[in-house]
Amino acid sequence: MAKQTPCAVVGAAGFAGALCAYLVARHPHLELAIACARSDAGSRLDELYPRYGVTAELVEFDPDRVAAVAEAALVALPHAASAPVVAELLARGLKVVDLSADFRLELDRYRQWYGEHPHPELLADAVYGLPEVYRDRIRGARLVAAPGCYPTAALLALWPLRDAVRSVFVDAKSGVSGAGREPTAATHFVSVAENVKPYKVEGHRHSAELEQQLGPQVAVTFVPHLVPVDQGLIATCYAELARPLDRDEVVAAYERAYGSEPFIDLAATAPGTRDVRETNRCRVYATVDRHGRVVAFGAIDNLWKGAAGQAVQCLNLMLDLPEEAGLR
Structure with a gap:
């Protein structure tokens, strides 16, 4: 079997995050190395979402713990809460797909609609994650902002x-x-x-x-x-x-x-x-x-093309994997 890339899912207790964990867990080229949550830490994911059958225990987010086991991450947290987590993971060398709104917009637009940005210095690194439009840029990105649904x-x-x-x-x-x-x-x-x-x-x-x-x-x-x-x-x-x-x-x-x-x-x-x-x-x-x-x-x-599925499609491109892997 080809080497699998260990991947983290942060915010795995939410609807989109749980689907991210499911897609990673069944992916032929990815391994679900760690699944993080906030209030649901300590629970097993299949207790919250039995239909996905993912048995991973949810743990509190610790950037060093994540970086020790994962090379890439899908972050499914609300806006403003997501940016600091993304910054910690990027600083430790992970490739990240962020499902929040934190990196989708230019700074002035973000301020208009969401308020002050927690990490504006990272906006220049972010690629808008619509593969049908920005496929080549996504392939070379370290940070991709998954579009809204x-x-x-x-x-x-x-x-x-x-x-x-x-x-x-x-x-x-x-x-x-x-x-x-x-x-x-x-x-x-x-x-x-x-x-x-x-x-x-x-x-x-x-x-x-x-x-x-x-x-x-x-x-x-x-x-x-x-x-x-x-x-x-x-x-x-x-x-x-x-x-x-x-x-x-x-x-x-x-x-x-x-x-x-x-x-x-x-x-x-x-x-x-x-x-x-x-x-x-x-x-x-x-x-x-x-x-x-x-x-x-x-x-x-x-939840698929509008969130988790598209995020995995982007991650496939970032990791030089077949774009359709894990999504058919």
């Missing part, structure tokens, strides 16, 4: 036409797991069941990612919704174009961009979230309506 779906839906888009309205709907493991009034069963509800309509933090990646020439309106499912996300994007394109031109642009991508499915009709559940795939469809607007869809599993 909403931006992943919307950017993949829009990217082939980004140079032609003048403005876009993104109507996105996510399962409740996207809000994290800690319950709130908004994610309580009584609030979510038999209900579809928009939230943060005056401005969601993920709009900053869309604006940064699409560029200042694109006016972005983004409205997220919670829907009564546990996993799954779909972004419906209504794009006004700077120049007219017919449907054949649109289809050709998507074929050029994604024809050889391992985790993009070009659909013949509008996709649904069940099509991609528990996969690392993004199912994309685009068409032109009778007013000349492009309507583009991106469907993902918010």
